Amino acid sequence: MVQTTSDPKLSTGHPQRSSSETDQIIQFHHPEQYRTSEWYTGSGEIAASGDNRSFEVTATYTLTAEVKLVDGVFEPSNPTLAEIYSPRGRCVAIVDRSVDELYGDALRRYFESHEIPLQLLACRAWESDKTPETVHNLLKFLGKDGCDVSRNEPVLVVGGGVLSDVAGLACALQHRRTPYIMVGTTIVAAIDAGPSPRTCTNGAQFKNSIGVYHPPVLTLVDRNFFRTLATGHIRNGMAEIIKMAVTDDPILFELMERHGVRLLETHFATLGGDEELNAIADEVIYRALFSYMKHEGTNMFETYQDRPHAYGHTWSPRFEPAAKLMHGHSVAIGMAFGASLAVELNWLEPAERDRIINLCRAIGLSVYHPILEDIDLMLEGQKNMRRKRGEGGLWAPLPTGIGSCDYAQEVSSGMLEVAVEHHKQLCAALPDGGRGQEMYLSDLGLE
Numbered sequence: 001m002v003q004t005t006s007d008p009k010l011s012t013g014h015p016q017r018s019s020s021e022t023d024q025i026i027q028f029h030h031p032e033q034y035r036t037s038e039w040y041t042g043s044g045e046i047a048a049s050g051d052n053r054s055f056e057v058t059a060t061y062t063l064t065a066e067v068k069l070v071d072g073v074f075e076p077s078n079p080t081l082a083e084i085y086s087p088r089g090r091c092v093a094i095v096d097r098s099v100d101e102l103y104g105d106a107l108r109r110y111f112e113s114h115e116i117p118l119q120l121l122a123c124r125a126w127e128s129d130k131t132p133e134t135v136h137n138l139l140k141f142l143g144k145d146g147c148d149v150s151r152n153e154p155v156l157v158v159g160g161g162v163l164s165d166v167a168g169l170a171c172a173l174q175h176r177r178t179p180y181i182m183v184g185t186t187i188v189a190a191i192d193a194g195p196s197p198r199t200c201t202n203g204a205q206f207k208n209s210i211g212v213y214h215p216p217v218l219t220l221v222d223r224n225f226f227r228t229l230a231t232g233h234i235r236n237g238m239a240e241i242i243k244m245a246v247t248d249d250p251i252l253f254e255l256m257e258r259h260g261v262r263l264l265e266t267h268f269a270t271l272g273g274d275e276e277l278n279a280i281a282d283e284v285i286y287r288a289l290f291s292y293m294k295h296e297g298t299n300m301f302e303t304y305q306d307r308p309h310a311y312g313h314t315w316s317p318r319f320e321p322a323a324k325l326m327h328g329h330s331v332a333i334g335m336a337f338g339a340s341l342a343v344e345l346n347w348l349e350p351a352e353r354d355r356i357i358n359l360c361r362a363i364g365l366s367v368y369h370p371i372l373e374d375i376d377l378m379l380e381g382q383k384n385m386r387r388k389r390g391e392g393g394l395w396a397p398l399p400t401g402i403g404s405c406d407y408a409q410e411v412s413s414g415m416l417e418v419a420v421e422h423h424k425q426l427c428a429a430l431p432d433g434g435r436g437q438e439m440y441l442s443d444l445g446l447e
Contacts, residue, residue: 024048037152039064039179039217065297066218067195067289069282073183073222074106076113080220084154084181090117092147094138094167096159097122099185102228107158119147125163127327127441130202132210138170142178151175154217160186160233161193161327164216165208168199172214182216185225187237187268188327191288192309195219197300206384207317213301221289223281227270232438234267235364236328239312241284242365243335244291246356247308250403252287255280257359264363305395308405311335314396318381319371329366329439336360336367336434340423342398344415345408352402361430368427368434372420379413 027045035041044059072078085091091111095104100122111118121141123134142149149155157167157180164182171180184194200211226234238260245253256263259280266273268281296309312334320330339356342348357367372378382394389395393409400406411419427434 024050037179040177063215063300064217065195065215067221067293068219069221069223069286071222072224073220074103074110076110081110081156081181082114082116084218085111085116085156086114088153090119091156092142092149092153093118093120093156093158094141094163094170095120095122095157096163096185097124099159099225103158103185103225121146123159123163123167125159125166127162127202130162130166130200132201134166135170135173135201138167139174142170142174149174149178151178153178155180156183157181157216158183158185159189160184161188164189164193164196165198165200165211168214168216169201169211172199172212177214179217181218181220183220183222186229186233187226188240190221190223190225191237191285192240192292194221195289195293196296198296198302202321207320209317209384209388215297215300221285223268223285224270226267229267231264231267232326234264235437236326238264238363239328239331239335239360239365240292241288242356242359243311243331244288244309246335246339246399246402247311247397247405248291248295248403249287250401252284252291253355253359253402255284255287257355257362259284260359260363302389305389305392306407307395308397310395311338311397311399311405314338314385314394315372315378315381318377318384319369319374322377323369323371324441325366325369326439326441329436332360332365332367332436333369333372333434336427337372337419337423338396338398340426341396341408341411341415341419342400344419344422345398347398347400347406349401352399355402356399357426360436361434364437366434366436366439367430368423369439373424375413375417375420378416378420382411382416 025045025047029043041062042060044057046055046057048055070080073080108118140146155171155178157164164184168180171178182194184190195216197213197215198211199214200208203209242256245256262277263281266277269277292309295307299307312331314334316330316334320327336357339348339353343350343353360367386394394411396408396411397405398408
């Protein structure tokens with residue numbers, strides 16, 4: 001039994017301290033028997049001014065989340081999912097409709113073999129479905145009119161980056177915080193959007209502008225799913241690997257330079273490839289994940305803007321929907337332009353810029369699009385990004401070498417125009433003008 005008292009210094013069950021006769025600070029560490037979740041904990045303190053006129057509350061929130069590479073996640077012999085859902089008596093799952101067509105039978109057989117009831121919603125998850133309406137439909141499935149999930153019941157989400165964003169947001173809204181487990185079936189979902197704490201939908205002409213921070217409690221990465229992806233989707237996801245290689249991991253960059261083309265052709269060693277390439281594929285995925293989550297996972301609420309994983313994502317959220325580009329191509333254009341801008345700022349040697357551009361081009365990613373020349377749109381993108389990043393500056397990550405970066409607090413309109421012009425001239429000398437393969441959404445039948 002917990003007793004209450006009018007004197008905060010005499011509260012029982014929680015350690016406390018008083019800093020002075022007039023200031024009282026009470027630290028609360030809630031007893032373990034009252035926890036509502038095995039993944040979330042919290043504590044806090046309340047500081048009273050002593051005049052019975054004001055007080056201040058400070059609270060902390062701790063999440064334990066795991067990211068794990070697995071092989072054959074839907075093989076009945078793999079115990080990972082069964083160990084989680086068997087004690088709970090069922091599994092509630094949201095699955096990308098295309099993934100359900102390819103892997104739905106295997107998923108159902110898995111839970112049947114472990115005698116775990118499965119309640120599954122197959123959801124179309126195209127870029128055009130990344131809307132508040134989709135989130136609302138998912139909430140119907142999760143809520144009282146559907147499965148009525150518990151606040152501590154982890155929803156299984158299986159699909160690509162779009163589904164991870166909208167389903168993660170729906171879980172964040174359901175009971176204000178329902179945990180979920182992410183099985184990413186694309187490269188973007190596996191190493192970027194899937195484990196990310198940022199869940200979202202698109203706003204009008206600005207990507208990912210509506211959302212909350214709510215990471216999965218467990219992310220399972222099984223590259224066997226890459227086998228059935230279109231090559232254009234493999235290429236699209238590799239842009240997110242390159243951004244971490246450029247800004248954080250020079251070894252990863254060298255691995256991509258040496259093996260990127262073969263990883264693309266073999267869908268990360270799932271369509272042929274020897275034992276060595278299998279090991280390389282695992283190392284590339286692990287390094288990309290570790291670099292990403294080292295910065296993203298430990299800065300969950302974007303309370304700091306030293307975020308290398310935002311490289312390529314400063315101007316692209318504005319020009320990507322306007323030009324109807326595939327996300328990876330948009331990011332690659334942003335990275336290539338960012339490298340050119342870094343050269344203008346004397347942050348980066350031209351030879352290193354050329355390595356970044358050459359790596360993107362080697363796997364067929366775009367490095368230029370005429371939309372960069374719309375300076376008004378680019379400046380509008382900067383304005384939007386300043387607001388998103390807290391009005392303290394633009395904080396655009398730009399490379400300072402292969403495997404390192406710094407952050408441009410501001411980029412003037414004059415510098416922006418000069419950098420765009422020089423980047424345009426650089427790419428004009430390329431055989432295809434910097435154009436990538438299957439660079440538009442319609443190229444892969446997504447619209």
